[in-house]
Amino acid sequence: MLLGRVTGTVVASQKEPLMEGLTFLLIRQLAVDNTEANSYVVAVDSVGAGVGEVVMYASGSSARQTSVTQNKPCDAVVMAIVDTWEIDGETVYRK
Amino acid sequence: MLLGRVTGTVVASQKEPLMEGLTFLLIRQLAVDNTEANSYVVAVDSVGAGVGEVVMYASGSSARQTSVTQNKPCDAVVMAIVDTWEIDGETVYRK
Amino acid sequence: MLLGRVTGTVVASQKEPLMEGLTFLLIRQLAVDNTEANSYVVAVDSVGAGVGEVVMYASGSSARQTSVTQNKPCDAVVMAIVDTWEIDGETVYRK
Amino acid sequence: MLLGRVTGTVVASQKEPLMEGLTFLLIRQLAVDNTEANSYVVAVDSVGAGVGEVVMYASGSSARQTSVTQNKPCDAVVMAIVDTWEIDGETVYRK
Amino acid sequence: MLLGRVTGTVVASQKEPLMEGLTFLLIRQLAVDNTEANSYVVAVDSVGAGVGEVVMYASGSSARQTSVTQNKPCDAVVMAIVDTWEIDGETVYRK
Structure with a gap:
């Protein structure tokens, strides 16, 4: 999984x-130091994530392993909203 | 999924x-600010997208989860035509 | 799928x-303007492509969706020989 | 698989x-000379790896082939703790 | 598939x-001109490849299509030892 910030939506x-009713979130990838990386992905929401939130997303066939994405042409899914992450004992991000 | 602009076709x-009858679209990847990135993909069309349109495409095994691509040697599919996308509340693209 | 030129073979x-009898083609990736990119892949041939020809290849699990590659440890397959491609109405390549 | 150092955790x-009860490890990728690369991944732990340890992780659908990750939206799993690795007969890393 | 040189082993x-008894080979990717690229992968051996040998490896779910890797959390497998490869009629590598 990768870390990202929900920066917008796609309509x-x-x-x-098969994609009817799904929410498409525009996710900007985050580096481990919580800065925004240059790459992005459009991911389907499976956890009720909103714009501004920091999330984890899964890619590839693993993105189809949620109840909302199963058997659908979806290659990225937001599967968690991040509370905190730590590096070497220091908190880098807290919600 | 990634955003792209249909820039042409491959014959x-x-x-x-298994690929008989499918349309191969040449998609140039778009960055989130709607500028053209340097990378491209050839994707099968599943939504009637035409040259010039902005689309979303899915890659990998997820590209085989549409009725036209199922069980075929296809690793990229256009699965939506984009109406708009927003970043931080601002519309970046409108059809 | 990506575009490539068959530049050689691997023995x-x-x-x-499971790979007995398959032909391994050395494919150099092509950019959309028909220049050779720096990356390559070794792909199994499923269409009788020869050295010098411009082809499309599929990667990942989709590379196993042809009769010659099914259930084999193959992650790239040449699944079409390209006749032409167009960008914005101009022919970039013709066989 | 790739080599990485467990540098932290994500909550x-x-x-x-489906992801309840899993441990999310923040893995920094290691180059073959045991220096830290710039990329990272969040991987589910399947072997009891702790912060500071050097591990191997598998990505994509292969990340779902452990008992803790099966059929879950997980695209990276730590599947081994590394004892040593050698290059050209020289030990590069020893636990 | 990609070409690589077996440069070492991981213990x-x-x-x-599920990974018990498998051999983990440290593979350095080769460019088409037989120079060593900067990237590497740890791949499971399925053909008895030794350090120094030039091999082909398959990645992703295709890496699980050998008898030794089936249904295992393995995303790269050495599935051939290379004898020769040619580019534009010239032999680039011979074992």
Whole structure:
């Protein structure tokens, strides 16, 4: 999984029918020091994450292992909202 | 998923029989600020996307989870045409 | 899928028995403007592609969705020989 | 698999129910000369690895092939604690 | 698949039980001109490859399609020992 910040949303009315009703979150990847990396991904929300929140997302076939994404053409899913992370005993991020 | 702009098409008459009848779209990846990134992918169309449109595409095994790509040697599929996306409350792209 | 030029072949007599009889093509990735990129892949041939030809290849689990690669430890397959591709209405490559 | 050093942990109370009870380790990737690379991954622990330890982790669908990660939205798993590694006959790392 | 040179081995006594008895090879990726690239992978051996040998390895779920790696948390497998490879009719490497 990677860490990211939810920075926005994507709206797409014309889409593969299996994707109806899902929320597409625009996630900017975070480096371990909590700075924003240059890469992003559009991930389906499975935990009720909102814009501004720090999350973890899973990619590839693992993104289809939630109840909302199963058997769907989805290659990235937000599967957790992060409370804190620590590096070498120091808290880098706290919600 | 990633955002991209359909910039062209690829024609291939000699191909794996399972790929017959599919449309191959040449997608240039878009950065979150709607500028064109340097990378591209050839993706199968599942939503009737045309040249010039901004789309979302799924990669890997997730690209086989549409009715047109199931069980086929396809590792990228256009699964939505994008209407808008927002970053931090500002609209970055509108169709 | 990505575009590539078949630049050579790899011979390996000592291999996983499931790979017996397959042809290993050395593919150099092409950029959308038909210049050679720096990266390569060794892909199994499923369409009779020869050295010099421009092809499309699929990666990952999708590379196992052809009759010659099914259930084999193969992560890249040439699944089409490219006739032409166009960008913004201009032909970039013609066989 | 890749080599990494466990540098911390991630806590996420609001998450996909399937992820309950798992430990999220923040892994910094190691180069072959045992220096820290710039990239990281959050991996689920399957072997009792602690902060500071050098481990191997598997990514993608292979990360779901352990008893703790099966059928879960997990794309990286620590599946071994490294004792030593050698390059060209020289020990680069010893626990 | 990618080309690599076996440059060493990794020993890990504490590991996911499914990985017992497997050999972990440290593979340095080779460029098409047979120079060593900067990236590496730890791959399970399925063909009896030794240190110094040039091999092909498969990644992702395809790495689980050999008898020794099936259903195991393994994302890279050495599935062939390379005899030769050619580019544009010239032999680049011969065992």
